[in-house]
Amino acid sequence: MSRRLLLGIALLAAACQGAPPTIVPSADIPASSPATGGSPAASPEASRASWPTSDDLILVGRIVTMADPAEVEALLIVEGRVAAMGSRAEIEPLAGPDTKVVELGSNVAYPGFIDAHAHWIGDREHYGGGSAQDVIGEVVRRGWTSIGELWVDEERLAELEGLDAAGELTTRVDAYLALSDPEGRKLGDWYSARTPGRVSEHLRVQGLKIHFDNGWGTRVFWEPDEIAATVDRAHRAGWQIAIHTYGTRSLDMVLDAIDGALEGGPNTLHHRIEHALQVTDEQLARMVDLGVVVVIHPDAAASDWALYDDFVGRLGDQPALIMRWRDFFDAGLHVASADDAPWVFPDLKLTDDVGRPYDQIAGGMDGRGRVNPETPPWALDQLVTPDQVLASLTTDAAYALNDEANRGHLAPGTYADITILSRDVTLGKPDEIRATQVIATIVAGQASFCADPGFCP
């Protein structure tokens, strides 16, 4: 147990000893706009209740935990972590004199969403993202409380550390250090000067990124012995490895390398396969045996990308092996859904309707995109349920970052990373889910984004 949590529990105990609770009257609760309406900020009845400035906070309303119990009515945050959960009657008496209470109204709170594979900060020049602070603002506005930056070289790592030191990382960032680039150039073992792990509350140097093949899986950049030795060396030094692997030819070599490094042991570092666009049945069975994590991109924009003739054709024109989302889930793999920003944004443009967690849910349900407004017949058997994608944005996305004890679900002791949405994103049609509004993004108990200044100024 951490010192921070012990302190939280001590504060909780103090709060239990009869200090009068400060409760926002429910008459002041702001209701969100319906999903089809405009910005939640438009509501003239919005509450004047102020967002807590103290560390202690109680949320009351519908709170999805992605744990047991699946939902709770109230949750207490102390010092940036969840201190207690339960019914309103159980939690409200725990309020101390400085504890603020936020009523969710018709909104729904989820464990903070985790974008396990993206390039929001590092590749921002490719989508006109402005400053690092600007793009972090776009990240939290979309409801992401954590992002994996999947290609970080020395220059980018220095920038992330600078942002962290300046307190500018209002989303958590997990950096994956680059061992090779998308053209296959090797960058050497520069990572060995570092130790994997936490830099601060908001920044981890978590793993290593390898580009094993090109975007179509037609060019393989590594020799079998070379990748086996590289993976083995990194594994022994305690680094999680995330390997960009598209085609079946590459996947065999990558699975051999992971298999060799694990030597029959469990995949405790959660080595990952990124994209996994083309997978045979035999390879899928091996992925299950090895316990690898697979990272996919089910949002509509990604479907466009995966379905271009270029990709399907170049990968050998075997649609049955392409984009096996449902097979991954059904096989019991840990699946993370991620947006790979900005590389799957249409025309590399960040618009308000891309890069949001619930786009992954809607896209997984209907597989539609700009170039395929109707779901392609051969993809029909790979569509997934909203609950499956929700898990791949929370619990399994946290697993993909090898930090599932702290993130991806809500329970006493976890980070108080919470995304509040205007609706239940597991109900309704895909386009209704796409019309969801992010109400607030809370990281370590603090609001990093707030849609409605009346709700949390």
Ligand SMILES: [Zn+2]
């Ligand atoms: Zn990527």
